[in-house]
Amino acid sequence: MRMTSAAAGESRREPCAYCQARPHSLCSAVPDDALSMLATLAVVRDYAKGQVFIEQGAAAEDFFNVTSGTVKLYKLLPDGRQQITGFAGTGHFLGLAVTDTYTFSVQAIEPVRACRFSRSRLRRLMDDCPQVEERLLRTACQELIAAQEQILLLGRKSAQERLATFLLGWSRQADPRAPPAERVRLPMTRGDIADHLGLTIETVSRTFSRFRADGRIRTPSSHEVVITDRPYLERLAAGAV
Amino acid sequence: MRMTSAAAGESRREPCAYCQARPHSLCSAVPDDALSMLATLAVVRDYAKGQVFIEQGAAAEDFFNVTSGTVKLYKLLPDGRQQITGFAGTGHFLGLAVTDTYTFSVQAIEPVRACRFSRSRLRRLMDDCPQVEERLLRTACQELIAAQEQILLLGRKSAQERLATFLLGWSRQADPRAPPAERVRLPMTRGDIADHLGLTIETVSRTFSRFRADGRIRTPSSHEVVITDRPYLERLAAGAV
DNA sequence: CGGGGGTTTGATACTAATCAATAGATGTGG
DNA sequence: CCACATCTATTGATTAGTATCAAACCCCCG
Numbered sequence A, B: 001m002r003m004t005s006a007a008a009g010e011s012r013r014e015p016c017a018y019c020q021a022r023p024h025s026l027c028s029a030v031p032d033d034a035l036s037m038l039a040t041l042a043v044v045r046d047y048a049k050g051q052v053f054i055e056q057g058a059a060a061e062d063f064f065n066v067t068s069g070t071v072k073l074y075k076l077l078p079d080g081r082q083q084i085t086g087f088a089g090t091g092h093f094l095g096l097a098v099t100d101t102y103t104f105s106v107q108a109i110e111p112v113r114a115c116r117f118s119r120s121r122l123r124r125l126m127d128d129c130p131q132v133e134e135r136l137l138r139t140a141c142q143e144l145i146a147a148q149e150q151i152l153l154l155g156r157k158s159a160q161e162r163l164a165t166f167l168l169g170w171s172r173q174a175d176p177r178a179p180p181a182e183r184v185r186l187p188m189t190r191g192d193i194a195d196h197l198g199l200t201i202e203t204v205s206r207t208f209s210r211f212r213a214d215g216r217i218r219t220p221s222s223h224e225v226v227i228t229d230r231p232y233l234e235r236l237a238a239g240a241v
Numbered sequence C: 001c002g003g004g005g006g007t008t009t010g011a012t013a014c015t016a017a018t019c020a021a022t023a024g025a026t027g028t029g030g
Numbered sequence D: 001c002c003a004c005a006t007c008t009a010t011t012g013a014t015t016a017g018t019a020t021c022a023a024a025c026c027c028c029c030g
Helices: A002-013 A032-041 A119-128 A130-156 A159-173 A190-197 A201-213 A230-238 B002-013 B032-041 B119-128 B130-156 B159-173 B190-197 B201-213 B230-238
Strands: A043-047 A052-054 A062-068 A071-076 A082-088 A105-108 A112-118 A183-185 A217-221 A224-227 B043-047 B052-054 B062-068 B071-076 B082-088 B105-108 B112-118 B183-185 B217-221 B224-227
Touching: A032 A119, A062 A119, A071 A190, A071 B130, A082 A130, A082 A190, A082 B130, A112 A119, A119 A130, A130 A159, A130 B071, A130 B082, A130 B130, A130 B190, A159 A183, A159 A190, A159 A201, A159 A224, A159 A230, A190 A201, A190 B130, A201 A217, B032 B119, B062 B119, B071 B190, B082 B130, B082 B190, B112 B119, B119 B130, B130 B159, B159 B183, B159 B190, B159 B201, B159 B224, B159 B230, B190 B201, B201 B217
Parallel strands: none
Antiparallel strands: A043 A112, A052 A105, A062 A112, A071 A082, A071 A105, A183 A224, A217 A224, B043 B112, B052 B105, B062 B112, B071 B082, B071 B105, B183 B224, B217 B224
16 A cells, blocks of 8 residues: 555656656656656556547647557548557557547557647657657667558458468567567457458358467467467468468 | 750759759759759669669668659558559659668659759758758648548548548649649559558449449549539548538 | 450359347446 | 356357369450
8 A cells, every 4th residue: 555655656756767667658758857858748547448548630739659558550441341450568659640639549448547648748758868759760660560460460361371470470469579478468358350361250250250269379368379380370460381 | 956955965064953853842942052962962763664773671862852653652461461652753752761771662654854952962961052042841641631631631531531531632633823724634543542541442443333333523534534513523632511 | 467465244153141039248226 | 155157268060252174265565
């Protein structure tokens, strides 16, 4: 109890210094001696599961940095078809692909905490810390690489190859440098996976069942997957014959 | 005759000042008084139709700026499946989505001229002209938006919607600010279009024929399209019911 | 003028979508 | 804490859209 309130007290004074998301985020480009400034630029906000906090077409006033939880980024067609362009977790910056209006929507798929910056404040941060601009450029290039990988997946891979690629990617998600985890937590629904992989719920579900029956994975619960035949999934994901 | 050789002479001394691609390219971020430096950083090179000058997986030593002609950017799967992530014409910068190796290949689909920069020289240019870095960031964000649009297309649009989107996009290609052209030149083959839209040659060809039969387009030659029912194609491309 | 890549069209096959029903998980209020 | 309502997931039967296989045609280039 005392610890908790003490930590909360600390975090009110120097929240960014203790932020567990900082090492993974844009904010790591801000030098320690500028951290107090960083804290004054951002507003911490919580979003409930299901809440939409960026809406495609709205004026792009704010940028966000996810500090905990997971969101989905998606685009909609007028008749309701949805395409999820990606999921974003701790440390992920939201607002690169932005003109004067947002070109995508963002919804929390589990409880989310995020730091909100106004456009002008981010500009100020970039002016004061050139490292931030450089970091943003590197981030944008990485996202571009990921987007092109997704384009390959959607354009040329089969349903099985798509799901294998997705599961392996998610098993590296936690820490790209660490050895990939065999136990993967999937915070999203089958429907979200389908809308990410350009498939339907039924096809995703059937492909899970197929992998399970063939001994490639186990599914202790519908949101947990254990990879039991990684080499096979790797071959599938790579598109090897 | 005299004009031509005079221009060629000029361009040897101050090539960048007279480059017709500069207004559309990264190089417009370089101030006039630094242009002579720019010219010493770049090497102009010509590539024949069909020539591959960036190969996926190779060490990323160089960046390019296309000054004339058209290239395709693509990724390959081991069994030969190809996905074209985009086409690039005059003014387009190649090398954003790059780690230490190229993550895609680039092939000239018609005769191409391009300026080649080494990685270290681009770094020097960025250090000397902060505007260049800013410009690169904006370019990267634009490409990211385009990539996400392509993800939506591949994940959720029908063959007809894909081709309509492609034709309309290409009709705005020449000059995004000008009124879109009704007559569109397509330098790529049906196979290239198929590999860009996640379809087969046959489906692309059939969809062209369908549009033609329905009076949406005319095709004076297989590489020229005249849009005769833009509103219909707009509705299709937007995914309207 | 001949050859070969590129394009079109037709017949058939197959993957994934759609329609439908049941079962399981999650969350809420009594 | 349990019962119910709702959302999510699975499985089956059928269909639709696009891929594949095949053949003819066109046109561009040498």
